Amino acid sequence: MDETPDERKRSGRSKSIGPCIVSCIFVFLTHLVLSLVPRFFSASAFLAQLALSALLLLFFLGFGGWCRRTLLKRRASAPAFVFFNILFIWGFYISVISQAVSLLNDAVFSCEVVFLLIGLYSIITSDPGFVTNGFASSDQVAEGSVSEVHIHEKELEVLASGLSDDSTEGSGLVTRVRYCRICKAYIKGLDHHCPAFGNCIGQKNHPLFLVLLFGLIITEASYLVCTSLFVAKSGLLRRPSLEPTLSENLTVSTIMFTILQLVWQVLFVIWHIYCVCFNIRTDEWINWKKHPEFQLLVQPQPGKNFTSIKFRNPYDKGIRQNVKEFLALRA
Template identity: 50%
Template sequence: MQQIQDQRKKKVLVSCFKQIGRCTVSCILVLLTQFALTLVPHFFPASSLLVQLTLSVVVLVFVLGLGRWCRRIVGVYASAPALVFFNIIFIWAVYIFIARQAIPYFISIVFNIEVTLLILGVCSILSSDPGLVTHGSSDANKLIETKAFGVEAHNKGSALLKRVRYCKSCKAYIKGFDHHCPAFGNCIGQNNYVLFIILLAGFLTTEASYIVCSSQFSRGSWILGGTWFETDLAGSLVVSTMLFSLLQVTWQGVFFTWHLYCICFNIRTDEWINWKKYPEFQFVIQSQPGESFTRVMFKNPYDNGYLQNVKEFLSVKG
């Protein structure tokens, strides 16, 4: 008995050290990335915004490639959620210690509240239940029964198994599975989909606010369009984090728009990508006389119109 307890304690310690190592690597990678980005406004202060954004992408690709190479040598991989968290903290620190001095008091309070809520949202979704079908639950028992009788989980006659999908990353069945989000280290499913959309909107709002604040600071300090000597480290940090936020807003805006589309048409990302795996999305068109093949077309059986789809999304309960 004592030996079993010792083994458990050892596993817990190993797991803790591994998590500490991954967080440390993530922190170092964020610092390396953010300070590498400062080279763009520092050496190219007079370049256009488009040129600086392009150069920032090149720097990000180079640093991330270097990080992967180093991680293979060290053997410790970064944690995606930790990368997200440390990037938020870094940008917040740049705002508090540098950019805040040029921002009106009320706007500063609003931005700090946005960042605080964003951090709370990230912490919430990390530990949220996406709709896991646990062993021994009524959903799991029903799933086993339907498999035993050869009935697929998408059978619309079974409310419990409606849209239960399998996540390869978590190796678990998730109700209303949309996708596995590496950035949050969790699946996005029926129970946390609303939180995920709110969090996406929070990222866009907070980053857009930072872009406005950093732009105001840059104009007030004559950093943008200045010379190499006029752009110091503090100013370069403000501009580089603004460029980073612009890149983030760009891809997150596309991602957010996609999920709004999914909500309006009541479809999940996994279902749209892998619709050929799920028979309820397959509409078979019989071959015409003289033809030797049949065509399979996509058809969404869950689309009940925009208003009803949005209403269903907002009324989902875990």
């Protein structure tokens, strides 16, 4: 019997206890490994430690992923990894950092974390804009054996049929329908499939996704403010001890972890804002050669016998109109 995307998601969630436990262990191991940097390289410059942490994090995530898949044959859950990371940082903050922080800072940071966890749950369980008119559950799609041409034809077909009964009909707003190979479903206004949140980001949850990214950035910045207050009070960086304790190492390593997170998330948000302003989804921006509407055939120049393809965005209607449409397309 065919399952709708919602049913597939629900049955997937019920089988996710094992991957959640793997993710939880993986979070602890990640922070333990990162704490080795200040433990053994405390004499090095902070930037050198930061670069080393970034390399270690990439290596550990890659190597850990390979070990899980090939040796342990266990899957981890990326959303659970994000969730437990937030809990780990919060737990460390409560047990160590909060001692040096004022009650107001303490309340602000804790509220931010609670909102972040609510936001995380909301985005994981949100409907990105599943098209539920029968195409999404066809046998061919469920088996994942669709070709690029077939997908594009279906996207246009779903778009045409979806618009006839869609609330946006007549408003002049065009909803792009794209196929997600991971969810095996057609999504209205698909931006990308987000592995970290285990869900597609589409027309209905794209604004929530951006709000959540801003929330992450603000919370991480707050954590850095709180830890710098702690470091200033404890004089941790002024007098690095010869035998630093685990909590001292974790203070430094969580600062570096948070800075690394912050850097890539700020870059990610800037890229998303750019895409919203120019009315192009991030997946379309990367894979524009797969979508014919973004291709402009340039006739061969005299003396040359090949036709080149240039990028053009048929959806770009100017920044103001693009942002207006982006906010209006939530419904």
